[in-house]
Amino acid sequence: MTAIRPSYPTLRIGLAGFGTVGQALAQLLTASGPSAPIHRDVELRITRVANRNVERKRAGWLPGVSWHEDPLALATAADVDAVVELIGGIEKAYEFVKLALANGKHVVTANKALLAAHGDELQAVAAASGASLRAEASVAGGIPLLRVLRESFVSHRLTSISGILNGTSNFILTEMEREGRTYGEALADAQRLGYAEADPTADVGGTDAACKLAIIARIAFGQGVSLGDIRTGGIGQLRPWDFIYGRKLGRTPRQLGLVRQIPGDGLFLSVRTHMVQTDSLFASVAGPSNAVLIQSQDGGDFFFAGAGAGGAATATAVYSDLIELSRCGQRPETPFFGTYEAAPLHRATSKDFVAPFYLRFVVRDRPGILADIARCLSDHHINIDAVLQLPDQHKEAFPFVITIEAVAESQVEDAIRQILAMDFNVEPPLSCPMTP
């Protein structure tokens, strides 16, 4: 039985991390006039703020607040009912959140890396102390997704969830698609506009999306997923050619996280580039937005799209958790990862993933290359669907594309390994599943 706790007419908040999202949250909670918080039945009051080198951060517009260097000071403070963790990273955030939960403080965080690494343990600490852990903003930023998955989809037999889970990657891909930029130019644009960090590795390499996918899989499929279970690849291998060939095929590249239930009790998890149809919902998602497609045996397809990042949108999702917390005495609450503990599913491999594929080669032109590749594909029981070859301008690095009919990905991997050993490759072949 979940105990019903008293509600908080005033929820006193300790805010750790006064950066992009932390400041946006403080502005949201203290705004007046037309921008004032919408829910007047709850009072959310920031009593303490922590940030390293805090003197730089003191804000005159946030009066009556104690300022601290170390977030740990908030975790035990008597005038704090809930802490909001917005420092990011894993080590310090873990220490802070665990201490706060153990001390009975509710925790709201936007930190997907923390939850992917330690979510189950932190939920157990929360359950032991009677505190709540909430993290709506940790996946898909401002899109209300996790609460909907945990509560509204609890009655659905889900078959797959796929999504554009990283706004930086999506911004880069749509810049390449629509503005004809190279990968390097689009990444530089993303950094200039504040969509990408100085070190963009986690975003463009797929790890950020993989952390979010692990949280989605935990809630929606009741499975503990580690990052090692997720086949993860980045967008760095894409070239302007892929957008030109993609257009000819009625497709465009999108970086998708995918969790799919496979017949025979398997779960397939990946983050990588898919070639999606240009008239698909995913193709319509441009710039730093996020989108998620939930497929259910019971209800069909559901599509959510919106602001996946940004201070204001993310702070609004954090705010929704705080409102829920301040009202949690009015109804029993569900733990963050939900109550769905499914029978364990084995981690499916590329043998279980069947799709048509886009294969792009960049070769040093010489006679017989196509025949060599076609022979290798045929040896692996792979049927060619089409061969696309633009007029040959660069003999030094000559790109062309082969699309193949639906086949288990393990066969594609074996064939590519063999082709990679051939003498004509200028760069490793790119293979992307082609999805609707």
Ligand SMILES: NC(=O)c1ccc[n+]([C@@H]2O[C@H](COP(=O)([O-])OP(=O)(O)OC[C@H]3O[C@@H](n4cnc5c(N)ncnc54)[C@H](OP(=O)(O)O)[C@@H]3O)[C@@H](O)[C@H]2O)c1
């Ligand atoms: N920004 C978004 O659009 C977005 C969207 C969804 C989720 N999130 C998540 O929200 C969290 C915060 O993101 P953000 O964009 O607001 O980051 P940010 O702008 O870098 O802000 C983090 C703040 O925390 C401070 N900080 C970092 N480590 C600290 C430590 N050990 N002790 C004390 N203070 C520390 C930083 O101080 P310095 O100024 O010294 O660096 C900075 O002011 C992250 O977990 C992120 O993944 C962000």
